[in-house]
Amino acid sequence: MSKLIPLIAEAGVSAVANPLINITLQGRHDTYPKRRGMTRVPELMAAGVTVAFGHDCVMDPWYSLGSGDMLEVAHMGLHVAQMTSQAGMRQCFDAVTVNAAKVMGLTGHGIEAGRDASFVLLQARDPIEAIRLRATRLKVWRKRQLLAETPPSQAALSLAGRLAVATFMPVRG
Amino acid sequence: MLDLLITHASLADGRTGMSVAVQDGRIVEVTEGLQAPAHQTLDAAGQLLSPPFCDPHFHMDATLRLREQADPADR
Numbered sequence: 001m002s003k004l005i006p007l008i009a010e011a012g013v014s015a016v017a018n019p020l021i022n023i024t025l026q027g028r029h030d031t032y033p034k035r036r037g038m039t040r041v042p043e044l045m046a047a048g049v050t051v052a053f054g055h056d057c058v059m060d061p062w063y064s065l066g067s068g069d070m071l072e073v074a075h076m077g078l079h080v081a082q083m084t085s086q087a088g089m090r091q092c093f094d095a096v097t098v099n100a101a102k103v104m105g106l107t108g109h110g111i112e113a114g115r116d117a118s119f120v121l122l123q124a125r126d127p128i129e130a131i132r133l134r135a136t137r138l139k140v141w142r143k144r145q146l147l148a149e150t151p152p153s154q155a156a157l158s159l160a161g162r163l164a165v166a167t168f169m170p171v172r173g
Numbered sequence: 174m175l176d177l178l179i180t181h182a183s184l185a186d187g188r189t190g191m192s193v194a195v196q197d198g199r200i201v202e203v204t205e206g207l208q209a210p211a212h213q214t215l216d217a218a219g220q221l222l223s224p225p226f227c228d229p230h231f232h233m234d235a236t237l238r239l240r241e242q243a244d245p246a247d248r
Contacts (some may be wrong), residue, residue, distance in 0.1 A: 016230045054230025070226035093185060093223075100227035110224050111184055113202050117177065117195040122221040127185050130221055138220065143198040144176060 001039055005040070009048045014103045016116040017041055018056035019077035020096055021063045025109035039097075041081040052100035055075045055093070078131060087130065117144040119148045123152050123168070175201070178211035182222035193222060 008015070017038050026037015042114045044051050058066035066072075077093040078084065101109035108116035124135035133153075140148040155166045177195035184191055184203075192207035193200060 001182060018230055047218070052227075052229045055228050055232050057232050058234065060234035062230055068228075070228060073228075088194075091184075091224045096226050096228075097185065097224045099227045101224070103229045104227060106227065111193060111200065111203055113200055114199050117198050118225050119193070120215055121179075121182075121215075123218055124221045125183055125219060126187075126221060127243070129222070139227055141227075142225070144195055166182060167183070 002043075005044060005047045005049065006110055008044070014050040014052065015039060015041075015044050016052050016103060017077065017081075018052045018054045018073075019080045020066065022072060023076065023080050024063055025054075036078070036080055038080045041077065041095075042091075044086065047100075050099050050102050051095055052103045053095040055099075069134060070100075071131055074131050075134060089131060091129045093131060097161045116142075118142045125172070129169065140151075175209055175211035176213070178207070178209060179217050179222060180208070180214065181216035182220060185223050213238045218236065221242075 007106075019038055022038040023036065027035040041051050044128045055066055055068060055070065055073050057063035058068050074092045077095060078089055081088075081092075083089060083092055098110065108118070111119055119141055119160065120137050121139040122130050122135045123138055124130035124133060129135065135146070136150050136153045138152060139146060139151060157164055157166055175194050175196055178197075179193045179195075182191050182193060183189045188205075190205050192202070192204055194202040194207060194209065194211070
């Protein structure tokens, strides 16, 4: 594999890992310690290969716990690949957004002038917080059309002398 | 006049306080602090505006048959 990675990069081949189903199925028959069943995501990325994450199974006989949530996919991928540095976590966000769009040749994707008015407003301040909280997708637009809205998530607390609400987003600065 | 103007958004690449202007289904400008007449203006302060999530390997399976309630599209 280590010999193949530079050739994969040179050939312009992309890679798609499916962390939810990979970690569920692969290594299942190992004794302990069990192997992690996902390809070499950080090594491929470091070599310049475009790596994206897919959900793969959502609700099928192999994996039935999905909801089509790509932040959940990024969350699992980050853990399985141990990509817990600041840069690594942002790369996992890219793996379900810009990298995935690149794999599929979606030229209108991205928040830049000239691209489609397709984007998602998240109840999070940055990509790492979005993954950490699997943040509420407040609004989803596709080519200017508002497709979906979800109210902000907050827990109402009934604890004397404490804050009345919690959003799990600590004050910064 | 713009169709949609989103202001004070944070972007996934680390930029903050960004305005995203939309006209005719496309993004026409992404810049800091833009104020312009628009049919709809949305203040996204403290929120992340992300490019769409894309799934490059996906099996629908039971998801295709998932019905939370009677859907007019099924008739």
